[in-house]
Amino acid sequence: AVMQTFGSKLCSCPSFKLREVVSIYFSFVMLFLLILMAALQGSVPRRNDFPYKVPLDPKGLLELSWNVSYPEQVVHFQLLIKHLQFGLLFGMSDRGEFENADLAVLWSDGHNSYFGDAWSDAEGRLHMDSQQDYQLLGARKAPKGLYLLFRRAFSTCDPKDYLIEDGTVHLIYGILEEPVHSLQAINISAIRRGLQRVQLLKPNITIPELPSDMKTMEITAPDIVIPSQETTYWCYMAELPDGFLKHHIIMYEPVITAGNEALVHHMEVFQCAAEFDSFPRYNGPCDSKMKPDRLNYCRHVLAAWAMGAGAFYYPEEAGLAFGGPGSSRYLRLEIHYHNPLVLQGRHDSSGIRLYYTASLRRYDAGIMELGLVYTPVMAIPPGEDSFLLTGYCTDKCTQLALPAAGIRIFASQLHTHLAGRKVVTVLSREGRERQVVNADGHYSPHFQEIRMLKELVAVFPGDELITTCTYNTEDRRKATVGGFGILEEMCVNYVHYYPQTQLELCKSAVDPGYLHRYFNLVNRFNDEEVCTCPQVSVPQQFYSVPWNTFNRDVLKSLYDFAPISMHCNKSSAVRFPGEWEKQRLPTITERLQEPVPRCPPTPGSRPAAPIPVNLGELRRD
Amino acid sequence: AVMQTFGSKLCSCPSFKLREVVSIYFSFVMLFLLILMAALQGSVPRRNDFPYKVPLDPKGLLELSWNVSYPEQVVHFQLLIKHLQFGLLFGMSDRGEFENADLAVLWSDGHNSYFGDAWSDAEGRLHMDSQQDYQLLGARKAPKGLYLLFRRAFSTCDPKDYLIEDGTVHLIYGILEEPVHSLQAINISAIRRGLQRVQLLKPNITIPELPSDMKTMEITAPDIVIPSQETTYWCYMAELPDGFLKHHIIMYEPVITAGNEALVHHMEVFQCAAEFDSFPRYNGPCDSKMKPDRLNYCRHVLAAWAMGAGAFYYPEEAGLAFGGPGSSRYLRLEIHYHNPLVLQGRHDSSGIRLYYTASLRRYDAGIMELGLVYTPVMAIPPGEDSFLLTGYCTDKCTQLALPAAGIRIFASQLHTHLAGRKVVTVLSREGRERQVVNADGHYSPHFQEIRMLKELVAVFPGDELITTCTYNTEDRRKATVGGFGILEEMCVNYVHYYPQTQLELCKSAVDPGYLHRYFNLVNRFNDEEVCTCPQVSVPQQFYSVPWNTFNRDVLKSLYDFAPISMHCNKSSAVRFPGEWEKQRLPTITERLQEPVPRCPPTPGSRPAAPIPVNLGELRRD
Secondary structure, X not given: OOOOOHHHHOOOOOOOOHHHHHHHHHHHHHHHHHHHHHHHHOOXXXXXXXXXXXXOOOOOOEEEEEEEEOOOOEEEEEEEEOOOOOEEEEEEEOOOOOOOOEEEEXXXXXXXXXXXXXXXXXXXXXXXXXXXXXXXXXXXXXXXXEEEEEEEEOOXXXXXXXXXXXXXXXXXXXXXXXXXXXXXXXXXXXXXXXXXXXXXXXXXOOOOOOXXXXXXXXXXXXXXEOOOOOEEEEEEEEEOOXXXXXXXXXXXXXXXXXXXXXXXXXXXXXXXXXXXXXXXXXXXXXXXXXXXXXXXXXXXXXXXXXXXXOOEEXXXXXXXXXXXXXXXXXXXXXXXXXXXXXOOXXXXXXXXXXXXXXXXXOEEOEEEEEEEOOOOOOEEOOOOOOEEEEEEEOHXXXXXXXXXXXXXXXXXXXXXXXOEEEEXXXXXXXXXXXXXXXXXXXXXXXXXXXXXXXXEEEEXXXXXXXEEEEEOOOOOOOOEEEOOOOOOEOOEEEEEEEOOOOOOEEEEEEOHHHHHHHXXXXXXXXXXXXXXXXXXXXXXXXXXXXXXXXXHHHHHHHHHHOOXXXXXXXXXXXXXXXXXXXXXXXXXXXXXXXXXXXOOOHHHOEOOOOEEEOOOOOOOO | OOOOOOHHHHOOOOOOOHHHHHHHHHHXXXXXXXXXXXXXXXXXXXHHHOOEEEEOOOOOOEEEEEEEEOOOOEEEEEEEEOOOOOEEEEEEEOOOOOXXXXXXXXXXXXXXXXXXXXXXXXXXXXXXXXOEOOEEEEEEEEOOEEEEEEEEEOOOOOOOOOOOOOOEEEEEEEEOOOOOOOHHHOOHHHOEEEEEEEEOOXXXXXXXXXXXXXXXXXXXXXXXXXXXXXXXXXXXXXXXXOOOOOEEEEEEEEEOOOOXXXXXXXXXXXXXXXXXXXXXXXXXXXXXXXXXXXXXXXXXXXXEXXXXXXXXXXXXXXXXXXXXXXXXXXEEEEEEEEOOOOOOOOEEOOEEEEEEEOOOOOXXXXXXXXXXXXXXXXXXXXXXXXXXXXXXXXXXHHXXXXXXXXXXXXXXXXXXXXXXXXXXXXXXXXXXXXXXXXXXXXXXXXXXXXXXXXXXXXXXXXXXXXXXXXXXXXXXXXXXXXXXXXXXXXXXXXXXXXXXXXXXXXXXXXXXXXXXXXXXXHHHXXXXXXXXXXXXXXXHHHHHOOOXXXXXXXXXXXXXXXXXXXXXXXXOXXXXXXXXXXXXXXXXXXXXXXXXXXXXXXXXXXXXXXXXXXXXXXXXX
16 A cells, blocks of 8 residues: 555555665655756846845955745755866854855866865865755856856755854955865865855835925035045035935935945944034044044934945834934935955045925834943953843833823844954843844944844833844953954944834943942952952952952853843933832743744755856966 | 766656655655654564663552663663553653653543653643654553653753763653643643653663672562652661681672562662670661661661662672671671552562672772761752752872772762752863763762763872752752751762772861851841851851841852862761861862763754654453
8 A cells, every 4th residue: 555656656666675765765756956056057047036246356356146935945056167277165163264164166177167065174174064055056157257147045954054044244255366176175274264244134125105295315425535544434414405304214225436435344324412503514534533523422323334234224114313403404424335355546436415395294212222321330251152241121201101002113223343253132021021122143343234134022111122242352361341443342233213202222330339349349258459449440349350260150140140231211310200220130930932943845966966056167367 | 067966766756846855855754754664663672772761650560671782872661651542751851740741642532642842831831842753653552551661862962852971860751540631632631641760871780700609698678568668768677697718799689579569669788887795786767766776886887778769780800798707797688678658568579789809809899988978067058940069089199098099980979968959970080080980960869870881980089079969949048058967958979889999988077267257247248247256157148147148159269269178088077187178179270061062963853844653453351
C-alpha cells in the first residue's frame, strides 16, 4: 500500500538498492538545481524589482540594490559590478569585520568562474559553507557592468551564517584583482575591501496618498567644495520665508548631487529654538572655530536621512508641524561627508527636499526622548566588552502624561556616543514585556537614521518603555560616565509619535543616594582608600574606583536594584507635577521570548560545492 | 554549459515551469522516502544491534533498547510494546516533564495507525513537528509484542527538538488506551505516563581483554522481600574471605533477579574503613533505627550501577585494589528499590558481580573528590531557578600532588543533593579551558551513576579542574547552605583515575573573611539590621539575609571574586604541606566554545505529515 503512488508516472524505477537510491536522489537534486538556475538565469531583472540601493565602495564601483520579501523571509540582492576583474566578495558580519564573516564569493581563475557561499574563521581564512545559502539566481553582462542576482533567507539555521535582523547590517565587500584558483587561495587581508552600513530589512510600508496642494522646499548646501579630509560635518543655515504659516511636513527625501552618492553619508535638518529672534548665517564646517555658538540652539529635528535610506513618509493621519507662531524661521542643515579617498575639489549641493502642506492633517506629530538622563551617575567601567545600562519611562509618568486613547509611535532614532553597540526599547504593560519598539543588535554610532517602524506601536497610560544600551569600553582605561561629551555616553531613543503630547522627556537615572552607598561599599570592601568624599564630583569618584570584577559586578547589581530618579518632563527643564525621586524600578514578570529563527524549507539549501558561472575568459587590464 | 549534465540519463525532462519543477522535486522526495521505508521495513532487527536496554514503565511493558552511532551522530531505538493498545508516546524533555517535550507518537483510530514526530507546548498540547526527525524505520509484530524501530539524530537543528547530549536524558512515555482520531486529539494529561532517566549516549569503548585467571564474586541480597513502599534503600553487609590477598577488580556487572528489572533502580558496593577490625552483620533498610551506626564508615566505593548501565570495565592498564593488608574485609551492598506501584511480596537477590584477578595490573586505580568543600560558607539564596556554585582544584595543588607523567581520568560520578540540576567539570591549563572532563546538563540527584568517559582525560601538574554546579531553589524559603544534610547542598565530582596518588581531595570554598565582609556589606547597604555578629553561625547569618536581587547578585559577585580556601588533602583530614588559605581564584582567559550542533544532512528531514503504519485493525481488550 505504501509503494503504489508516484513512481511510474515519471520514471520507471525498478527496485534499487539503498545506495543507488540515495545516489539517484542526489542526482535529482542536482538536476533540479540546474533546471532552477537555467529557469532563473533567463529572467531580466527589472528596475523596480529592487527599490533600495546603496554604493558599497567610496568610488561607487559596486552598487547594491535589494528588495525584501517578508512572506518568504528572504532578501533578493542585485549587485552591479561596474568593472569586474577576477571576482569579488560580498557579505555580512557583526560589526563589519572580515573575520567570522558570512560571505558570497565570485571568483575566477581567468578561464572558469565560480560562485559559492563561504565563511571566514577567526583568523580571516575562507571556507566553503557546508550549506549554500547565498543562492545565485543569475549573472548578466550589461553595458553598465556585470549584474549578479542572488538571494539569502533572513535566517538559515546554519551556525556559520549571519542572521539578518531588523536594524543595522554591516555589509562588507572585497575586490579580487588577481586570478584565484580556489576559494581557499584568497588572502582576505591582501585585497581591496571595505564596509557599508545599511538597514537591510526596510519596513514594508504602503505609501500614503499625498495631497494635491503639496509643496516642496529644498534645504541644500549652496554648491560647496567638500573638504579633502576623511570626515566633515558641514553646517549651513537656511531660513523659512517671512510670515510662513503653520504647515505639516508629510514627506521628505534626499537630494544628492550626481556623482557624490558615495560621499554623502548622512544629513539632518534641524529647526532652531523659537526663543531667539534671529540666528546668524553660516556656511562651513560644524567644528570650525568660526561657527557662531548660537547654532547650538538649533537641535529640533525636522528631517534626518542616512545612506541607504529612501524617502521618509509620515503616516497619513499625522504631519510634523513647522512654521507659524512659536516656531523659529531658522533651520540648520548638517551634512556628514565621508571621504576616505580624500578626493579634492568635489562640489556638492546635496540636502533634503521637504514636502509640506497647508492642509493640516488630523494630528501633529511629536518627538519624545526615552532612555537615560544625561548624568554622570550612570557610568560604564573600563575594559568591558559588553556592559548594559537601562533607562526607564515608568507607568507613573505615562499614566500622568499620555491621553487615555494613547499615542502611536511610528518611527524611532536610536542614539549613543562612541561606546554604543546595541540599543533596544521594549514596551511593558502590567509587568509583562509586550513588544519591541525598536531594536538594533548591530547598532553603530556612525549610522544613526530615523527608522520607520514595521508597525505602529500603541502606548497607553500606565505602560512602561524600557530602553537598554550595550556599551564596549575595552579600549578605555577609566570609567565612562554619562554626559554630553563625545567620550561620555548617552542612551536615548527619540521616538516619533502622534498625537503630540506635552511629554517631551521620559528618562531615568539611578538615585544618587544609592550611588553614594555604592562608593562607600567599594571603599570598605576593597582594602584601599577610595576617595568617596561627597565634595568630589561623581565622575571623579568613578575615576578613582579600583576596577575589578567585584566592583564591576556590584555596580551592575546596583543599577539592577536601586531606585531611580525619573525625568517625566514637559521640556528639558519642566517636570510634570509629582514625586519623581527614589522611584521603584519597574518589575518585569514575563520577558519577551527571543524569536525562534525560521529555517528555510529543505530544498533551500544546496550541496556544498561551488556553482560554475559562465562569464567567459577574464583578463587582466 | 550549465545544462548539459545528468538530465537525459534518468528521465527525459522537457523544460518545466518552475512550479512544476518544484512539485516534481517533492514527488521525488516522497518517492525516495517510500523506497527507503520499504527497504528498511524488511530488515529484521538482530539482538546485538541494540546493546543497551531499559524498562520504561514500572511493570516493564515498554522496553527500550538502543544503540549509538557516533560517526552518524544518530541513536537507533527499538521499542518493544508488549501489549499494544491504541498507540503510545515516547520522547525526551529537559527534566522529564510532559510540557515542552519532544515526542515520537504512534496512534491509531482502530483502523489505521500513524507515526509522527511531534512536540508539546508549554500547556502540554501536542503539535505535529514541521520537521520530522524521529524517523520510523520499521514496525514488526512478534510473539513478544510490537517492535517499533526508529532513529533520531543527536541534533536536528529544529528548535522544537530536544538536543541529545552526553549525560542524563529524561525519557518520557505515555500509553494510549483509547482510539484517537488525530494527534491533536490526544489529551496528554489524561493518559498513563511516566519517566525514565538514562544515559543515552553511552561511550563507545572497546572491551579490554580479560585475564584467564579472572574470578568472580557476587555481592547480592540474600533473597529479601522488597518492601511494599515506593522508595527503599536496602543495606546488606558482606565479607571478603579470611586472608583474602590484594586483588584488582577489573570489571563488574549487575545481577538482577528475573522479573525485578523495573524495580532495582541502582546499587552500590562500598568497602568499610580499615581502622575498624570488625563490622556488625546487617540486612535491612538503610534508614532503619536498627541499623548499626558503624555502617556509616563503609563509604569507599568499589562498584556502582544504575538502571540502564551495563557492565563496567576498568581500562586495561588499571584495576581497583581490594583485599590484602590495610584493606577492610567488610563490604556494604546498598540497593535502591523504586516500587511506585507498591508491589507486595516480591523476592529479590539482586546485587553486583565483581570480576577480579590476582595478576595485578600495572596501575592501582584511585578516586579523587573535586568540587566544593562541605561547608556552609558556600550557599544558595532561596527562590533561584538557576544559581551556580563553583569549586576549584588549583594549579598549585596539582603541581604538588600529581606525578610529572600526570594521571588519567577514565570515569566520573557527579554528586549533589536535591537542589542540583547541572554539574560540569572543565580542565584548564595555563588559563585556557581545554576539555570537558564530564558534564551533565540534565543532571538529576535521583540518578547518580559512575560514567565511563568517552576518552581518557590526562591531567598534569599545574592543571586546574573547575567544577560548577547549578541549583534550583525555587521551592525554598530560606538559604541553602553547603553541608552533609539532605537539605544542605554538595557539589562534587568523584573522578576515577590511575595511577593512584596521595591526593584524595582537591576542593575549595570561599575565604570566610571575605564572606564576613559580605555580611557586613549587606548589613550596611540594606536599611535593616541584619545580625552579622560573628558569634552567630554562618548558616544563621545566611538565614537572616533579607534576600533581594541586590543581595543575591552581590553574593554571586563575591563568589566570582573573593579568594578561596583550598583543601588539597591526602585524606579528608590531612592536607599537603603549604599555604592554602586566601588563594587567588584561577583566571580563565579563554573559554571552551559551546559545540555547534551538527545538523543532519538535507535528506534527513521529512515533510511534516504522519506516516501510515500498517498494524491492521486494533481492538479494545
